[in-house]
Amino acid sequence: KQEVTQIPAALSVPEGENLVLNCSFTDSAIYNLQWFRQDPGKGLTSLLLIQSSQREQTSGRLNASLDKSSGRSTLYIAASQPGDSATYLCAVTTGANSKLTFGKGITLSVRP
């Protein structure tokens, strides 16, 4: 059974800091990996999707990398801002049926 782990559960950083959020998964036979953002009381917004054949994806200040062999992904946030404060979830799809297995998320707080 696929398991996705995100550690730590919470992180607090000062504004302007570059930071890395980690995600690990137990079964390397994934179809793709997605990073989502969730604001309090809201739904999930997809940030980046990395196909199994890719090693990284970039969108603005966000860069996500994937190392299938080691079962790891990282989300890099450059020059963090208070508006980046949210919970970041990692999810993997094992197979083409699009069923996702989620990590429990990392709650990020960026202090002004």
Next chain:
Amino acid sequence: NAGVTQTPKFQVLKTGQSMTLQCAQDMNHEYMSWYRQDPGMGLRLIHYSVGAGITDQGEVPNGYNVSRSTTEDFPLRLLSAAPSQTSVYFCASNDPFSGANVLTFGAGSRLTVL
């Protein structure tokens, strides 16, 4: 461009009552799914559908029924609500045949069972 619409946003039920959470998408996505989110448990898949007339169970299907009569709609039914079903429910849709295959989530439905 509405995306995925869930109703109701909030609902309070008594144990044993039944209700249906509605989910509709206007993106012509074949795949739709229901997740529940609980503190300390993350999001867990309840049921999913790969097209009209086709549904399957996810990780935590007990106590829930689904049907998919149209591409647009994927309602989730609670036949006899239990306090353990108190949670936030999210519906999602995606097109696995597109290059992106990004899941689009609804805003969520917060259910409390007393």
